[in-house]
Amino acid sequence: MNTFSQLFEPRSIAVVGVSDDAARPGSQAVRALLANGFSGKLYPVNPKYPAxxxxxxxxxxxxxxxxxxxxVIGVPAKGVLAVLEDCAAKKVPFAVILSGGFRESGPEGIERERRMLEIAREGNIRLIGPNCLGFVNVHASVYAAFGSMTREPKLQRGSVSLVTQSGGFGYSIALACAEAGIGFRHVVATGNESDIDTIQLIDALLDDDKTQCIVAYIEGTSDGRALLDVGRRALAAGKPVLLWKGGVTEQGARAAASHTASMTGSYDFYRAMFKQTGIVEIAELHEAVDYLRAFAPAKYPAxxxxxxxxxxxxxxxxxxxxGERVGMDMIELSPETQARLAEVVPNIGAVHNPIDLTAGYFSKANQDKLELALRAALDDPKAASICVNLATTGKSGCLAAAEVFRKVARDTDKPIVVFSSAPASEVGDALRILDEARIPVFASPSRAARALAVLATYRERQLSIAADTGARLDDAAVVIDPSLAAILGAGGALSEAQSKALLEAAGVPVTKDIIVQDARAAELDSASFPVVVKIVSQDIPHKTEVGGVKVGIADRAALTAAIDEVLGNARQHVPDARIDGVLVAPMIRGGFELIAGVVNDEVFGPVVVVGAGGIYAELLKDTSCRLAPFGIDTARQMLDELQCRPILNGARGKPPLDVDAAARVLASLSQFAWATRDDVMEVDINPLFVLEHGVMAADALVVPFGAQLAH
Amino acid sequence: MNTFSQLFEPRSIAVVGVSDDAARPGSQAVRALLANGFSGKLYPVNPKYPAxxxxxxxxxxxxxxxxxxxxVIGVPAKGVLAVLEDCAAKKVPFAVILSGGFRESGPEGIERERRMLEIAREGNIRLIGPNCLGFVNVHASVYAAFGSMTREPKLQRGSVSLVTQSGGFGYSIALACAEAGIGFRHVVATGNESDIDTIQLIDALLDDDKTQCIVAYIEGTSDGRALLDVGRRALAAGKPVLLWKGGVTEQGARAAASHTASMTGSYDFYRAMFKQTGIVEIAELHEAVDYLRAFAPAKYPAxxxxxxxxxxxxxxxxxxxxGERVGMDMIELSPETQARLAEVVPNIGAVHNPIDLTAGYFSKANQDKLELALRAALDDPKAASICVNLATTGKSGCLAAAEVFRKVARDTDKPIVVFSSAPASEVGDALRILDEARIPVFASPSRAARALAVLATYRERQLSIAADTGARLDDAAVVIDPSLAAILGAGGALSEAQSKALLEAAGVPVTKDIIVQDARAAELDSASFPVVVKIVSQDIPHKTEVGGVKVGIADRAALTAAIDEVLGNARQHVPDARIDGVLVAPMIRGGFELIAGVVNDEVFGPVVVVGAGGIYAELLKDTSCRLAPFGIDTARQMLDELQCRPILNGARGKPPLDVDAAARVLASLSQFAWATRDDVMEVDINPLFVLEHGVMAADALVVPFGAQLAH
Known part of the structure; x- marks a missing residue:
């Protein structure tokens, strides 16, 4: 928090734009600072008022x-630049610009925002906003904000910090959490994020000792890699980040564009990024509440x-x-566990999972038995977590049960969670005990199941990301042939043969092709049939459409005819094309067709994509993706996400295919994508055959930035 | 409610099993009846007590x-039968058996429950329970119940009735609704449902004037058809039924078996049934709250x-x-609407959808403008519903806005809904106005979107089910050849040829096959090649496995060889098989392979299933189903649900396939399935080719009940 300590714990605040109009943002901010007991110096600014x-x-x-x-600046947009120049002259380190009328309001506003940022940069002023609700440091009672953030109910102190691009909606997350008894540390509404953005704030909050968990709402970012980095840092630090990504669907993205004109990256890439970090996606208010409760004790199921x-x-x-929908496993209890349970559970109950203690079991008299039952369940080797239903069995029964949970929870690292849909009038006292004991309570069994799944996923990610050595950034990992590197660097177009050479050097097996000028070439005598032939020309990217491809060629005579035919077709359909020859490649049989590739996204950089090939490719959109680079375990996860994945195990009695080799190739492709990120815009390997032994790229194209394609 | 009026509005209640033990169900029931002011006569029963x-x-x-x-019977299980015999002697019409120790508790309990039902039937006593929490008539203050149903908070009067198999969990639905301000009419916890079941109670509640909406929790039913019927009656009556089906997943179903040993039908069939009725599936407590609020005004978007x-x-x-995830369409507003909005929305706002009124717009001063804006949006021809965000803009602003919503809602049939995540302290007064005006309020934008989608779906179902003349039950619709009917009735096995003859008569096009005894048959000279040959034998159901199928036969010579080969293979692999000959069928080329069939389910009766064929069939489980019989529109919906549906439009430049013919065949199959429901256990048509013109069943098997298959 060092970078932002003067912002979050200011000794002095000036508020520009106060007036008798109580609704003015500046007026609201001064009143909020006063009402909440800001302990530093406070200077209202308005030339018209003496006080x-x-x-x-x-x-x-x-x-x-x-x-x-x-x-804090709350004057109308037109006046903001002059105030900022004043701030620069006075060497003010931070400004919070509440005013709207910038990027979100058209060409004039865009220019104003550009100039604003220029003044700030020149004057070394860091900015929150513009077009934002401001920020609140709940612990230090700094309310440099207006609107809903300064209204009732007042947030309680706690260890959750919230950063939100949308003030109105984002603050409703805080309100929902507050209603559920969750306390806060910092709340920042960042608005247009001209300068300081959500990612920088999350990064700073990771260093704030009093922040244990961060909730963020974003509509977009221009730097997905920074979010990846901060998400990994958060995971390593053990501080969960719950992120609500607004504008995930086509309709949502459209609404985002009209709202803040902020950039919305592809939701698929966001979701890939979440999986590669400790960022937990939320899309409901109650998910924020539930997951914050679940994470609070910092106990994770193994x-x-x-x-x-x-x-x-x-x-x-x-x-x-x-639970089944989110991958939780209702385990079978061991005979030993069942025997221990049988000693303390009534006969008409059940000692298998779910354990039925029978109605009325929760009571003061039964506390010892309940403790034994709970400990028996916790000791089961397959039990990674326990979920208890605190049903209405009367106030004293609930209280007695809660006391037992508190006692047992102290002695175990396994999460114990409770669900209770009983009315607060019945279980209120019990809930207070559970809250003090940091035992999370959920309002329904399904919400408890999902929260446990989130904890399990979080731990899985901690382990898998720590283990993924392939995710370390190493530009030297891939060696590029100098002549091809020169073409890449110059943004030239690459032929299939050149593309395959690049990829083969990077670890992607490719078909051994021969390029000939005509059907009489001597190399053709050594072809192993069947083969395919394809025209080679930088000017013909879509070879099939011009009759430039022939498949299933069985012998030498047919090969001669095929080569003559594709050359003829190419000359006829694209008379001006520079033709470099004809490629003759072995025809792959058997196995299963995948499509693999790289998209070098503006926001996220190089992303590796893999999917089912063939007719179902377009239809099912059966793809998965990850941000490059990554290792083989991550690649295996990508393959496991595909709907077509079971086919690779050997469909309909066929032998299993080489999933390991496919994973290795994806990891290699990711290293290539990272090493060539400045030059390569796109890679398409279609099809990538997964065979019984190994994989084989039958066609491939590497597209540099700026390559002129004859589409 | 005539059937059950004596139950729900009793003039006199006896409670058997009261005692000094306050926790006894009977004791609780008497105290609950007294505490809630039961106005009839109340007779506690226990030979040991004078009072x-x-x-x-x-x-x-x-x-x-x-x-x-x-x-009301709350004595231990062993004593229940004697009490029931007493009731029979006294001609008591209804008994509510709270006691456990029946079907759910093992062999002795099963026998006890059988005998209990016997006594009840003989004595004309209708039963609620056993193993249940009882029932509450909130309006008449009848609390014939114990446990959570009699504890605080007391339910308010309202128009929602709840029927639940699980007392504990089911009542938590009522509590969640009560906390959200929803009032109740009847609450019945049915337990083991030996006699009166959820379906009968829903049926009765449809006739209860004071019940507008029904919520039910079931773990299973043995009569899916009765649920279908009551669901359709509910739709016609305009009384929504919200149904929570517990035990939908493998884990859930296992838990159900261990809990009430009630029968759990296949979840796919339940979901099909929901689509064919007005039953709305819920799976979260807050969905019950949201959908009840949404349905309350009985306004449905067109x-x-x-x-x-x-x-x-x-x-x-x-x-x-x-909204996009649930099929809601954020429409583009017409130029006229935008022009009208521009007159009342500030420049820095937005007059496209979503309409941004700008912060601070809600105020007393702006009421006229807000009204004009709302009316402009409602008048847009594409707008079927309006959703307004009541954000915190201060108490008076919210109140002013709510007054406008109330005024405008009176004049329109289009649903106006509100979402507000603002704290009650800010918007409480506004919420009261909206509640009185029957304007539903949701706690978040996503919950509002889903509730609107539920209303839209409900209306779509009302229209489509009313229009589906194919759903009318008509046994005479399908004519069965008498000789085949005889085989069906006798539970004999049917050959492929017989199966095809049955299906063809029912309207399913089948390949024109020839059956010959050997390769020299004269009919073979007229075969149109290519053809397939298949062995015909009732003793060889899996023909491929014994080499009994040859495909792609191109000419007469190859046909002779193929017939000899399959006959030889069959005799070699299944020496005892009765061989009826060899079937020669044209080989279908082109088109797309579906699988279609009928499952005659124990619980749901005949269900028609359709799915993608080929290798992806098993992999993707791309199927949809409906309860037979149904018409062509329903069949079209089934096809539309398939993932492979886009292929039928003509994948990769191929011509579109005959979707109408496919739908007609499914509808015909459903009529056949219904007409033969007493005899036919299963129908498999695999593959069913969808062609450019028409469809063709290339292989088919009709399996009667009791058919002995040589599996």
Whole structure:
């Protein structure tokens, strides 16, 4: 937080734009700072007023006799630049620009925002905003904000920080959490993010000792790599980041463009990035509440095995329904566990999972038995977490049960969570005990199941990302042939043969092709049939459409005819094309066709994509992707996500295909994509055959930036 | 409600099993009836007590001097039968058996439940339970219940009735709704449902004037057809049924079996049934709350076009994200609408969808403008519903806005819904106005979007089910050849040829096959090549595995060889098989392979299933199903649900395939399935080719009940 400590803990704040109009953002900010007991110096600024809210009012920032840490600017857009110039002259380090009328409001606003940023850069002023609600440091009672952020109810102190691009909607996340008893540290509404953005703030909050968990709402970012980096840093630091990405669908993205004109990257890439970091995606207000509760104790299940214990069968069924959908495993309890349970669970109950303690079990008299039951379940080797249903069995029963949970939770690293849909009037006292004991309570069995799955996923990611040595950035990992590097660097077009040479050097097996000028070439005598022939020309990217491809050629005579035919077709359909010859390649039989490639995205940089090939490719959109570079384990996860994945195990009695080789190639492709990120815009390997032994790229194209394609 | 009026509005209740143990279900029931002011006569029963809770206590039901409408039984299981015999002698019409220890508790309990039902049937007693929490008539203050149903908070009166198999979990749905301000009419926890079941109660509640909406939780039913019927009756009556089906996944179903041992049908069939009725599936507590709110005004959107209006861009984006996922369409507003909006929306706002009124717009001063804006949006021809974001803009602003919504909502049939994540302290007064005006309010934009989609779906189902004349049950619609009918009726096995003859008569086009005894048959000279040959034998169901199929036969010579080969293979592999000959069929080329069939399910009766054929069939489980019978529109919906559906439009430049013919065949198959429901266990048509013109069943098998298959 060092970078931003003067912002978040200012000794002095000037607010420009106060007036008798109580609704003005500046007026609201001064009143909020006063009402919440800001302990530093506060300077209202307006040349028309001698005083405001009992404080001396200054005609300008320049006129303030002392140094200022933060200037809050609430004047109309037209006046912002002059105030900022004043701030620069006075060497103010931070400004919070509440005013709207910038990028979001058309050409004039865009120019104003550009100039604003210029002044800030020249004057070494860091900016929050413009077009934002400001920020609140709940612990230090700094309310440099207006609107909903300054209204009732007041946030309680806690260890959650919120960063949001959208003030209105983002703050509703804070309100939902606050209603559920969650306390806050910092809340920052960043608006247009001209200068300081969400990612920088998350990064800073990772260094804030008092922030344990970060919630963010973003509509877009121009630097997906920075988000990847901060997400990994968060994972390593053990500080979960819950991120709500607005504008994920076509409709949503359209709404985003009209709202803040911020850039919306492809949602698929965001989702890939979440999987490669500790960022947990949320898309519901109650998910923020539930996951913050789940993460609070910082206990993570060492697996997906879960035991459910309670007094209502229906709840356990609903837990199981929801749990299966998110990959939680209702384990079978060991005979030993069942025997231990049988000693303390009534006969009409159940000692298998879900454990039915029977109605009325929760009572003061039963506390010892409940403790034994809970410990038996926790000791089961397959149990990674326990979920208990605190049903309404009367106030004293619930209280007695909660005391047992508290006692047992102290002695275990396995998460114990509770769900209870009982009314607060019945279980309120029990809930307070559980809250103090940091035992998360969820409002329904399905929400408990999903929260446990999030904890399990988080731990899986911690392990897999720590293990993924392929994710380390190493430009030297891939060697590029100097002549091809020169073509890449110059943005020239690459032929299939050149593309394959590049990829082969990077570790992607490619078909051994021969390029000949005509059907009489001597090399053709050594061809191993069947083969395919394809025209080679930088001017003919879509070879099939001009009759430039022939497949299934069985012998030498047919090969001669095929070569003559594709050369003839090419000359006829594209008379001006420079023809470099004809490529003769072995025809791959058997195996399964994938498509693999690289998209070098503006926001996320190089992303490796893999998908099912053939007719179902377009239809099913069966693809998965990850940000390059990554190692073989990540590549294996990508393949596991494909719907067509079971085919690779050997469909309909066929032998299993070489999934390891496919994963190795994806990892190699990711290293290539990273090493060539400045030059390569796109890679297409279609098809990539997965064979019984190994894989083989039958066609490939590497497209440099700026390559002129004859589309 | 006539059937159950004595149950729900009893003039007299006896409670058997009261005691000094306050926790006993009977004791709880008497206290609940007294505490809630039951206005009828109340007779506690226990031979050991002269009085209970100030009422005279009777030694037995028989000893009560007056007639009794309902006997509530809370004695231990062993004593229930004797009490029931007493009730029979006294001609008590209804008993509510709270006691556990029946079917759910093992062999002894199963026998006890059988005998219990026997006594009830003989004595004309209708039963609720056993193993249940009882029932509450909120309006008449009848609390014939115990446990959570009798604890605080007390349900308010309203128009929602709840029926639940699981007392504990089911009642938590009522509690969640009650917390959201929703009032109730009847709440019935049915437990083991030995006699009266959820379906009968829903049916009765459809006739209850004071019930507008029904919520049910079931883990299973043995009569899916009854649920279909009651679901359609509910749709016709305009009373939405929200149904939570517990035990939908493998884990969930296992938990169900261990809980009530009730039968869990296949979840796919349940989901098909929901689509064919007005039953709305729920799987979250908040869905019950949201959908009840959405249905309350009984206004349904005439389409999926929606307009969002508010003061926060972020909320609109989140609405759009969630809306797209559930098929809501953020329409483009007409130029006329935009012009009307431009007159009342500030320049820095937006007059396209989502409409941005700008922060601070909601105010007393702006009421006229807001009204004009709202009316402009409602008048847009594409707008079927309007969703308004009531953000925190201060109490008076929210109140002013709510007054406008109330005024405008009176004049339109289009649903106006509100979402507001603002704290109750800010918007409480506004919410009360909206509640009175029956304008549904949701806690987040995504929940509003999903609720609107549910309303739109409900209306679509009302229209499509009313239009589906094919869904009318008509046994005479299909004519079965008498000789084949005889085989069916006798549970004999049918050959492929017989199966095809049956299906062809029912309207399913089949290949024109020839059956010959050997390769010298004269009919073979007229075969149109290419053909396939298949062995015909009732004893060889899996022909391919024994070499009984040859495909791609191009000429007469090859045909002779092929017939000799399959006959030889069959004799070699299955020496005892009765061989009826060899089937020679034209080989279908082109088109797309589907699989179609009928499963005659124990619970749901005949269900028609269609899916993608070929290798992807098993892999993708790309199937859809509907309960037979149905018409062509329903069949078209089934096809539209398939992932492979786009292929039928003509993949990769191929001509479109005959989707209408495919739909006609599915509808015909459904009529056949219904007409033969007593005899036919299964139909498999694999493959069913969809061609450019028409469809063709290339292979088919009709399996009667009891057919002995040599699997």
């Amino acid at each position: 405001f809210e009992g404080l001396p009012c200054f005609p300008s920032v320049a006129a303030i006799p002392e140094s200022i840490d933060v200037v 697996g997906r095995g879960v035991v459910v214990m309670g007094v209502s069968g229906g709840s356990a069924i609903v837990f199981a329904d929801a | 209970f809770e100030g009422l005279p206590c009777f030694p037995s039901v028989a000893a009560i001097p007056e007639s009794i409408d309902v006997v 389409g999926r076009g929606v307009v969002v209006m508010g003061v926060s861009g972020g909320s609109a984006i989140v609405f759009a994200d969630a």
